[in-house]
Amino acid sequence: MVSVGIVGVSGYGGGELVRLLLRHPEVRLTYVVSETYAGQPLSKAFPGVARTRAGDLVCQKFGVAAAAKSCDFVFLAQENGAAMKSAPELLDLGKCVVDLSGDFRLRDVDTYEKWYKIEHLSGGLIKHAAYGLPEWNRTRIQGARLVANPGCYPTATVLALAPLLAGGWIDPKSIIVDAKSGVSGAGRSKFGLDYHYAEANEAVKAYSVGGSHRHIPEIEQELSAIAAPARVTLTFTPHLVPMTRGILVTGYANLAKDATTEQMLEALQDAYKDAPFVVVRGAGDFPSTKDVNGSNYCHIGAKVDARTRRVVVVAAIDNLVKGAAGQAVQNMNLMLGFPETAALEEPGLWP
Helix, strand or coil, rough: CCEEEECCCHHHHHHHHHHHHEEEEEEEEEEEECCCCCEHHHHHCCHHHHCCCCCEECCCCCHHHHHHHHEEEEEEEECCCCHHHHHHHHCCCCEEEEECCCCCCCCCHHHHHHHCCCCCHHHHHHCCCCCCCCCHHHHHHHHHHHEEEHHHHHHHHHHHHHHHHHHEEEEECEEEEEEEEEEEHCCCCCHHHHHHHHHHHHCCCCCCCCCCCCHHHHHHHHHHHHHHHCCCEEEEEECCCCCCCEEEEEEEEECCCCHHHHHHHHHHHHHHHCCCCCCECCCCCCCCCCCCCCCCEEHHHHHHHHCEEEEEEEEEECHHHHHHHHHHHHEEEEEECCCCCCCCCCCCCCC
């Protein structure tokens, strides 16, 4: 039995980690950190865990020594900039770490500092961090002690487009991505005007228009690695939609060679034939966020538009599960040699 800690437990990602880890047959949650709820039982932050084995855990303020004493594996689920401070010490003390922030996702320090507007304090550690998208990086994750959990938009976008780039089916310079996310993607402590009920309800709004979203360099980095030696440059526009959770990504790309819908679907199916959490839909069948709500699955559909010689790929994930906590648990399973699907087998909630 592996003892596990969550730093940043009272956020949405931390809460989902609790929910998933309570199902896990090989781990025991022993250490939970929340500055907001320090000194109070976890059930104060999440009343739904009352009467579970996690409900009476007392939230603590973070300390590396306390974390090292209390657990063997640590999930860091804090704001950007926090993990770069604590991860080096935890690793030096022999702990394994999955970081859910953006601190170790980008391989170039200058790129991180440009997009995140923060000085990186542990740039030397980046080269040791495995990018935690199991469907494309499983072997590296299995040998890692530090994993950078991908962003939610990059997870859906890379899963949708990577097989078509790998097969040379699409032009890497022609990609346009339209992405939509539920309000929980902003996190539990986001109090900006856009996230007030009266502002977000009955409205769909584009944001970070014109190539300013922080996930763009992450998406381009991972897709470029797959398309190498070609370099991927894309247009990415996210939208806030009035739902609690879910991401729907629609990607468009020019065909690099003649192709049919059946060939696109076959390329996707071949790429994910051994991926337990990716579902490739049949011709004419496109996913909804409802299909994956509460689950660690990604559903993908595709169609070739012969008139414009473009392919359209649609992917749906739950931003808090496959886009955050579920993928973090999937990475933990690979790092520790557990079955990859442990604690993650449940289908989506319906309706």
